[in-house]
Amino acid sequence: MSLHHQADQKPVPRYKPYHGAAGGWGALRSVAQAWIGSDNALKNIRALLKTNQNGGFDCPGCAWGDSPEHGMVKFCENGAKAVNWEATKRRVDPAFFARHSVTSLLGQSDYWLEYQGRLTEPMVYDPASDRYKPIGWDEAFAVIARHLKGLSSPDQAEFYTSGRASNEAAYLYQLFVRAYGTNNFPDCSNMCHEASGVALGQSVGVGKGTVTFDDFEHADALFVWGQNPGTNHPRMLEPLREAVKRGAQVVCINPLKERGLERFQHPQHPIEMLTNGDRPTNTAFFRPALGGDMAMMRGMAKFLLQWEREAQANGSEPVFDHAFIAEHTATVDEYLAVVDATPWAQIEAQSGLPRGEIELAARMYVKAKKVIMCWAMGITQHRHSVPTIQEIANLMLLRGNLGQPGAGLCPVRGHSNVQGDRTMGINERPPVALLDSLERHFGFPVPRHNGHNTVEAIHAMLEGRARVFIGLGGNFAQATPDTDRTAQALRNCELTVHISTKLNRSHLIHGKEALILPCLGRTDIDQQGEGPQAVTVEDSFSMVHASNGQLKPLSRHMRSEPAVIAGIAAATLGKHPVDWNWLIADYGRIRDLIMHTIPGFEQFNERLQHPGGFYLGNNAGKRIWKTASGKANFKANRLPDDLLHESVRASGQLPDLIMQSMRSHDQYNTTIYGLDDRYRGVKGQRNVLFANEADIIRLGFNPGDKADLVSLWGDGLERRVKGFTLLAFDIPAGQAAAYYPEVNPLVPLESVGDGSHTPTSKFVAIQLKPASAEARII
Ligand SMILES: Nc1nc2c(c(=O)[nH]1)N[C@H]1C(S)=C(S)[C@@H](COP(=O)(O)OP(=O)(O)OC[C@H]3O[C@@H](n4cnc5c(=O)[nH]c(N)nc54)[C@H](O)[C@@H]3O)O[C@H]1N2
Ligand SMILES: Nc1nc2c(c(=O)[nH]1)N[C@H]1C(S)=C(S)[C@@H](COP(=O)(O)OP(=O)(O)OC[C@H]3O[C@@H](n4cnc5c(=O)[nH]c(N)nc54)[C@H](O)[C@@H]3O)O[C@H]1N2
Ligand SMILES: [Mo]
DSSP: OOOOGGSSSSSOOEEEOSSEEEEEEHHHHHHHHHHHTTTHHHHHHHHHBBTTSSTBBBOBOOOOOOOOOOSSSSOHHOOOOHHHHHHOOEOHHHHHHHHHHHHHHSSSSSSHHHOOOOOSEEEEEEETTTTTEOOOOOHHHHHHHHHHHHHGGOOOOEEEEOSSHHHHHHHHHHHHHHTTTTOOOOBBGGTTHHHHHHHHHHHSSOOOOOGGGGGGOSSSSSEEOOOOOHHGGGHHHHHHHHHTTTTTTEEEOOOSSSHHEEEEEETTOHHHTTOOOOOOOOSSSEEOOOOOOHHHHHHHHHHHHHHHHHHHHOOOHHHHHHHHHHHHEEEEHHHHHHHHHHHHHHHHHHHOOOOHHHHHHHHHHHHSSSEEEOOHHHHHHSSSHHHHHHHHHHHHTTTSSSSSTTTTEEEOOOTHHHHHHHHTTSSSSSHHHHHHHHHHHOOOOOSSSSOOOHHHHHHHHHTTTEEEEEEEOOHHHHHHHHHHHHHHHTTTSSSEEEESOOOOHHHHSSSEEEEEEEEEETTTTTTEETEOOOEEEEEEEEEEEEEEOOOOOOTOOBBOHHHHHHHHHHHHTTTSSSHHHHHEEEEEEEEHHHHHSSSTHHHHHHHHSSOOOOEEOGGGGGGGSTTSSEEEOOOOOOOSOOOOOOHHHHTOOOOOOOEEEEEOOTTEEEEEOSOGGGGGGGSOOOOOEEEEEHHHHHOOOOTTTTEEEOOOOOOOOOEEEEEEEEEOOOTTTEEEEEEEETGGGOOTTTBBOTTTOOOTTTEEEEEEEEOOOOOOOO
């Protein structure tokens, strides 16, 4: 059955553990099905061949980078799905909206909504008919300008960004919003790698990863913490496999034995597929408790310290890199004191790992001269994510694993340009240097006070302190926590505006007035006054390159993101501080502004001509420390006293299980491509809870039973999702897992990371109750 036909059919739920390798024939079959089932097959094959090629477009999937010199085929199964999904010829046009009221659309699944096709014309909500109706672009811009100008303070508007926006769009957006007068930039990054930025900024002075693609070829060991690359960064499996092949260690730390981390076949490697050969992508697998990584790292640090002392006592080779520590770091003594003071009992209890396993991980770490540590959402979406990431940095600093080839820190980013959007100034807590630079160049007083992040924006809308919401991409209503309260927040607004490619639930949960503005995607040709335009993006390795759309847009009424922003800006601010419409005739003009105001973009337009783009550089990677101390800082954080939040304790109840929310193989965040999760053996369903069989029985259920899930938080609100099927899964006792966004109603808005404000999507205290109703289909 093809991917594209499932949305109209009722699926048959099935569950059977998967034993094949990740990638390989299964992946190829899945891509082939996506093509054959596509209503646009030929066009899409052409598009795919252009993905991540020089002169082609950047894959709208993940932010993994590619070596400019290596290989020619640079797309993967899930990149293929992302391209195919965007390049559909199905349309959500005025006739579609005339057929469906907003209330009736609310009854459809998210899967169904996005599957209907691309948005083709600007639409405005008409309360009388409960329908979206067409509106002209200029009229739409005038509506927005009227609202923005009518607010008593610019801080009453929220300007959300999702991470697909190009550098050019993001730059223009932040310039407009700051000229308008606020730093209210909630963005997807607040829910994603925010903790990495905060932690690394304090530790090493750079909020980004320090490695480049080539470093992966030189590492002796790669640690992969809390990440599922087989599904979310499939192109990363290739360097992992290559590393194992040349004898490097790949150490995975994940409570789930994700298939992609165990074994992998390269889908574009015919011989290997014919012989069914698959090489391991890992050499060791550790399965900690949810949120237990910091304790495991602390245990590793304790072994390092013990071995260092032994080496000193018997005169053997030291474990620490003393020269590096002396020259480049600060506060090592405070850190080692806190390592000494952390009791083993706490480490073992919190990590869920016996001391012997932690010792093994520590041995693998010290055996390697050059180590890269990678991580993703399993690390960043916890209350104590900032100290956890700082513990990664501490471990790396002890052995000088920073700023040498084959070693460094690698937060693997999510959305394809989420890193670039930050570089461009999408930041609710902007660095002073950025503000100074904007003010100097454009000559207007920029707002200096911090704006709202995602969670703060929801609070502000809930309390009526914010009244206008504008979303540059994304699906705010579904991606955010505490779904019911977020819905109320959006409904409180005077105006909600979404600049989007596809219909989603955020368009249906709207303010008193509401607009949908259809925009071009990565794959579309972007024709402006001076000809077709390229945009630029930055990957996880700080490589900036151009992306050229290849396909003719479905409708002449769609506009590019920069053009939509320019339209809103011109209607609101006239030609202040720039002539917006002149800028978008040729995006080279926007890049000139970027060159003048953002460090690292000297000769931006010229350097873009270089095949594969250019490297932005990274101070920490060069052992230049832009911290207050001028050194890389060891951070002496204590382990959390209690992983369970005091507000959970205040509920007076104990959780049955601790649940993480994660992605299936057939989704891109809130975009659901299909209802299967191949590597976890799930077919035709998403409202499932993975749990240990013994736990299911202990809690009075049987595998296959349905249950309601209720989360604990001592604020008197009931947070419940209904009718989830319990699947017996290979998962450590006491843990559970379910899919995002189905379980977002269970994540309390107040449950956020210390210092990062990121919703704790990987640590939700839940109880199981007898099922009260069928599950709502998302
Ligand atoms: N195809 C596809 N690609 C994507 C996306 C997508 O949805 N689909 N999303 C993009 C985005 S925005 C992002 S941010 C990335 C997300 O990429 P990932 O971070 O890989 O995404 P998740 O599915 O959230 O997976 C989290 C992993 O962490 C593990 N984990 C959970 N809690 C813990 C913990 O406490 N400790 C440890 N050690 N592990 C834990 C889970 O078992 C799971 O394997 O992918 C990007 N790429
Ligand atoms: N419980 C739980 N919640 C989570 C997470 C989790 O792991 N668990 N993960 C969090 C993470 S890491 C992230 S990054 C966020 C993601 O949050 P968002 O970025 O807000 O969500 P997406 O699902 O990526 O947005 C999909 C929508 O973007 C629009 N779109 C797609 N392409 C384009 C484009 O090129 N331009 C424009 N303008 N619009 C486009 C389409 O209309 C589509 O419906 O969710 C977070 N929420
Ligand atoms: Mo993300």
